[in-house]
Amino acid sequence: MPASLRATLRRWLPGTLGGRTALLLLAGLMLVQGLGLTIHALDRVDLQREVQAREIMARAFGAWRAVVLAPPERRALLLLDAEPQPGLNFELSTVPAVRPGMPPPSAETMRLFHLDLMLASFARRRGPDLLLPPRIGRGRPAEKPGERAAEDRPYGPLRDGAGGRPGSEEPPGARPPLADPGPPPHLRPAEMRMAGLGHPGGFLASLRLADGPWLNLRVELPPPRPWHSPTFLIAFVLMTVAAAGLILWAVSRLTRPVRLLAAAAERLGRDVNAPPLPERGPSEVTIAARAFNLMAERIRRFVSDRTQMLAAIGHDLRTPITRLRLRAEFMDDDEQRRKMLADLDEMEAMVTATLAFGRDDAATEPAGPLDLAALCRTVLDEAADARPEAEPQDFAYEGPDRLTVRARPVALKRAVANLVNNALAYAGDVRIRLAPARPDGRGRGTVVRLAIEDSGPGVPEEELEGVFQPFRRLEGSRNRETGGTGLGLPIARNILRAHGGDVVLRNRAEGGLRAEVTLPA
């Protein structure tokens, strides 16, 4: 398949499995419907042609009768006055339109217009010149051996007795005697010639009047137009619409489990303890749901194992750190004691951060209404309290006085505090901007936007995402000297994502870094 075609297909093909299935089913159904309706229409066309043929023949006979009965000078006028009939043309001429060498009417035409009957009835009368195809000739009732059609002389005029082969016998019982005695003798043409038009549904006939001129008939049925009828289109549209409705309903029902599975996977990504998928429905769906639930269970077990391990390590480390802190109090060297206590503080911070990262506190703490504005101020105040040497204007808050969100208070405070402390560690100043809830533009409810800005050196563009990886530190500016565990940003992001929000970093145009937090309102 050429690339351009593939690209076009991709553009026009529906993106969803349901859409594609529905499209395929609908296209197939339309094809089958079209075929079915066409077959039906063709059947009807056959019937219609029979009726048309009968009507044409009646008209043709009417015209002939009128011409025969009319005085010769009025014949032409009469024909002009005759009501036109589609598919039938006649003219009065001195020469026959059927000329020798023309093909005989096809069997199909003979059958359609019952020409054999006509020929046979005309042939009753002795003496008309008939131009007859051989097979038709054979079918005549054998009143007289002499009037038999000559098989070896198919297109020659048949006259009474002329060319007849007295010796040839009619097979007995080949044709029953005609019930129809045919037209009365005075209406029979003096001579009759017929020829086909090369396609079924049309023929030429030339009938000679007793006084010489010929009536030439040209019969041609209009070509069949099975799709032309208005009912065809209406039926097609109605059936298609009904089928489309059914198909869309069924397909959306059938693909619902796929959507449910996707939603469950999404939920599991946020919350390991999300409720399991219901295991019911068609067997494939049940199997998929069971496999998914099994996978979720294994992940849950893995996470809980890891959590327990981290908790155990953290717990076991607490005791030696406590002991060392107490021991430090008995050291005589003040300088050494101060340094040792600082080291112990750092160790404790790392243990606490690792535990917070591993334990995923956010998942266990209950969520409730929380004043986010007060939380931001509290974080700033605590940061300011911890840095008595900093200027008060380095801790700025812009936003409403009160903004209630639903969140886990301890976890969310830790997330905001991590971002604020990150700003303070690298820039020495921080500004929180809180914007009230507004639609997020993607139709997924309203979000609260929180920006934590600093005027520090920022982060290289290519590292803006990388710093969210655990224990990732930037070369140069972000080294051990500035403190931190390398877990602050990952913990913040974990917590915010568990709340259904997120955090990204951007370098500000005016210099410095901005952490953009979104939270569902």
Added chain:
Amino acid sequence: MEPQPHILVVDDDREIRDLLTRFLERQGMRVTPARDAREARRLWPLGRYHLVVLDLMLPGEPGLDFARWLRGPGSTDSTVPIIMLTAMAEETDRIVGLELGADDYMQKPFNPRELLARIRAVLRRAGEGGATPGGTKEPAPKAIRFAGWTLEPGRRRLLNPDGAEVPLTGGEYELLLVLVERPNRVLTRDMLMDLLRGRQAGPFDRAIDVAVSRLRRKLEDDGRNPSLIKTVRGGGYVLAASIERLPGSE
């Protein structure tokens, strides 16, 4: 304050117990160490203790059960101050302990000097409250309502009139607790500093006023014309509100 406070230290780690004993003794206190709740229960009638430092994670009988026993009728002094030592993961234990009437808590690994400061603060408050040994101590209220706001001492949290949690810094919380426990009483800066010192090292030495102004902002009290935390001429504050105490769980 008595010249030599007597502290009962209950901790299952021998090293910590010994080090803590030596540390507190160096600060002029008398210390009796106990290995677990059973030993503590045995030691309890043999002395008169001014304060109990209780590790909640004890082998055998949990620390919380011992605290409940201390506060119960079987104890000779159900008002003895208790400072709990908890691990970070035991938040619910901490809440139960505070609701049970424990006076303070410290997270392990704790800073010994901060523990010392808190022991002193609790002892000072016990002395101020005029608690007499042998009396009964009212369990801490589950919630305190004032002017539509709700303070939950057990959970250390403040709810605004809409029921949303309003985060407070440690200092703000302590200050608010001191104020709502003494409503409509003028507290001078010196009294406040005395009541708060040791709880929060640092800011309160110089910044009671800062903490008050922060609290006012969070309580949506107009700083220029406060109606809730009023400034008293001559240097003091008063919480002007009627208080409703909701009883604790025990």
